[in-house]
Amino acid sequence: MTGNLDRRDVTAKLLNDRDDLLVVAGLGAPCWDVAAAGDHDLNFGLWGAMGGAAMIGLGLALARPDRRVLVITGDGEQLMGLGSLSTIGSASPTNLAIAVLDNECYGETGMQPTATGLGTDLAAVAAACGFVATAQADRPEEVEATVALCRAAVGPVFAVFKISDDVPPQVVPPRQGPLLVSRFRSALGIQG
């Protein structure tokens, strides 16, 4: 049975007053959710590279230890990069948080069930891989504290939000990779 949290509400809270937060969005609905919260030069929204969102977050976190990095992705995307949780636990970046919007299904391909509804507890996997802070929000009253963990706790942080399987209207960010890269780097003051 899927959760009942609202994905757009959770995403808006994760990105509220984002200041200089660096954001990576996994492909599919989380990418639309992040766009719906407002396009931003410091968003890198994926249209492919399934399984890579968390590792893009790690590369960013290591390159910019002075900034907070938040990866917002889906359960299917994270399951494809399950090994990256081990890699991130080993590297242990204190400035990286991963938030999984978990509806227990592959929403872009016909709502087929994922492993998170069939026994895989992603937060427990992350904890077992060495993430220093992990949490799962099942009910609305748990969202605030779990968002705070993602935004401020010493990382690596891993949080699961059990969202409903509702499909809100698509809001799409730019899809040109070089544009997304160059505006992100420019916003960080990187030359060339």
Place this chain on the structure above:
Amino acid sequence: MTVGPSAEPSWVAPTHQALRQSGIGIIGYVPDAGLSHLIVRLDEDPSVQTVRLTTEQEGVALATGAWLGGSRAALLMQSSGVGNCTNMLGLLNTCEIPAVMVVTMRGQAGESNPWQRPMGEAAGRSLDLMGVDVHSAASVDEVGALVTRACVDTFDEGGRAAAVLIEQRVIGVKLFMGDSGKSEGER
């Protein structure tokens, strides 16, 4: 950390130097015996951050994040790992992310493990198909210079991601119980 009794091959120091001088800050790797000496050097080098990957495709995403944050990344892997990267390499291609890969080859002349041959034979062509420039080092003397060239091309000249394949004749062959033949390059 121990890497066994073998002496450091002569291509290792120039390769380390080439990566340093190219300003590489982040290096992701899945170990290969042929990379063991280079890995020890890089793990001990305070100017780079090394990341131990569970699968090579993670490194492609790592390099993308590094570039977004203003760092240059290199990846080290065995030829079998190239196959693990294929779809993720589309990320470098689509987003025009520069990166350098150093690939130690298996499955070439002298290979005694037939299971290494399919990906060894396909590694260079797979990289090429995914839009990565491929340089092949057939002698110990050219590895460092090729790594430098790959770094300049991709990071300074706005070129595509680039891979340097270090051929098995440079690395040496791995021998197994019951194999006969020379033990040069064994490990």
